Amino acid sequence: MGFESTELFLKIFISSWQTARIYNIEHRLFLESLEKTYTRLRVVFDGEKELVIGILDEELASGEDIFFELSRKVAKTITYFKKLGIERIVFHEDVSKEELTKFISFLIIPIDEIKHTPQEYLSFSGIKNIEVGKIKAADGDFPEEETKEETEFKHYQDSLKKLSNLLDGVLNNNTVDDLNLKFITNDIMDNLKDGYQIFSKLKEVKSYDMTTFTHLLNVSILAIYFAHKLSFSRDDCLDIGVAGLFHDIGKLYIAKKIIQKKGKLDEGEFDKIKSHTVLGAEILLSHIDVLSILPVVVAFEHHLQYNLEGYPKLFFPHKINVVSSIIAICDVYDALIQRRSYKRDYSPETIYEIMIKDKGRRFDPKLLDVFFKIMGVWPQRTIVRLEDGRIAIVKQENEDDIFSPIVEVVDGGPKELVDLKIRKEVKIKQSLNPLTEGKKYLDLI
Ligand SMILES: [Fe+2]
Numbered sequence: 001m002g003f004e005s006t007e008l009f010l011k012i013f014i015s016s017w018q019t020a021r022i023y024n025i026e027h028r029l030f031l032e033s034l035e036k037t038y039t040r041l042r043v044v045f046d047g048e049k050e051l052v053i054g055i056l057d058e059e060l061a062s063g064e065d066i067f068f069e070l071s072r073k074v075a076k077t078i079t080y081f082k083k084l085g086i087e088r089i090v091f092h093e094d095v096s097k098e099e100l101t102k103f104i105s106f107l108i109i110p111i112d113e114i115k116h117t118p119q120e121y122l123s124f125s126g127i128k129n130i131e132v133g134k135i136k137a138a139d140g141d142f143p144e145e146e147t148k149e150e151t152e153f154k155h156y157q158d159s160l161k162k163l164s165n166l167l168d169g170v171l172n173n174n175t176v177d178d179l180n181l182k183f184i185t186n187d188i189m190d191n192l193k194d195g196y197q198i199f200s201k202l203k204e205v206k207s208y209d210m211t212t213f214t215h216l217l218n219v220s221i222l223a224i225y226f227a228h229k230l231s232f233s234r235d236d237c238l239d240i241g242v243a244g245l246f247h248d249i250g251k252l253y254i255a256k257k258i259i260q261k262k263g264k265l266d267e268g269e270f271d272k273i274k275s276h277t278v279l280g281a282e283i284l285l286s287h288i289d290v291l292s293i294l295p296v297v298v299a300f301e302h303h304l305q306y307n308l309e310g311y312p313k314l315f316f317p318h319k320i321n322v323v324s325s326i327i328a329i330c331d332v333y334d335a336l337i338q339r340r341s342y343k344r345d346y347s348p349e350t351i352y353e354i355m356i357k358d359k360g361r362r363f364d365p366k367l368l369d370v371f372f373k374i375m376g377v378w379p380q381r382t383i384v385r386l387e388d389g390r391i392a393i394v395k396q397e398n399e400d401d402i403f404s405p406i407v408e409v410v411d412g413g414p415k416e417l418v419d420l421k422i423r424k425e426v427k428i429k430q431s432l433n434p435l436t437e438g439k440k441y442l443d444l445i
């Protein structure tokens, strides 16, 4: 199934759908166009048993091909599919012209008149060789005999469910950095590694480079928390977390000595590091049946930057997926928080300054503002020195004043909770590094 051939079929298919919309399915123009579509479809099969089209986020995809350019042109069509809840269309090789016509006549029904799910409609209309549904086939959209792969898929889903229950706890308690959660995520991946190939990749990352592995866990958890605060649904939060878990998977294919190099990278080495985006997307593409297309998109886009001046270099206009923008923020935030071989240990106020400087360039300005509203300049549990010399621990952010959290005084005065938003005369002077001058207060956090 060639890229051009599938892309051409999609173009003709969509234009014939538009023709049906403007005229009707009896009209000569539609019949001509349908003839072309059907002929084209037969060519696309090229000996294969089925053609699977994926529709997720802003893109149309098939197999390993993502039709970025076409997707931009038919953005409205993609929105329509999304509204219908169609993320995947499967054309089986025995599909008839009549079935194709019926499918198109379903697609021209005004959305508010549709009373059944698309798959129900197709089945009720007697269409056997076209199926539609969600990308993840676990909802019974594609009832077939259960294969070994499907059993493993269910296993994966069950584990995700367990993980998602745990996440609920995190989300409800509003705690971001939950060590326990990291251990449990780690255990789940341990259990999955034999059953599911892609998770063994994560295990490889762990033994290959522990810093990258920890970073993947951190970004994942941070992104879930951020997405939750942005009011994404619980399921979406989980998908975003999974995308975070795999965003740097391409690093597995870059020499360890470059990844862990302490000094400055030379140009060639930097180019190698940059290739982790494309490499990662390529690896994940072969697992879209399990992971959906989202991790592929995020791996590819997470260094593109808001102004598209990052990498990989693109030679066509492109709109970055919002999830990639979310991951990009969490990614840099975590990289700055962790002590890295090539960076100094930054204080929260320095991290804030560094990131805010890149607002509108590297980062989506609106998202970045919301991010710091949620995180505050000083995240919960930061040890701070107040301007009057007292030492306090940050307990809770004030979303409408990110510089004035609620803190608990632990030294230099009586123990008390102070809401810096109300007590305007009390201000934070600086944070204390928990590994050096703040060390003696660690037990109090
Ligand atoms: Fe990366």
Ligand SMILES: [Fe+2]
Pocket (backbone or CB within 6 Å): 215, 219, 247, 248, 331
């Ligand atoms: Fe990263």
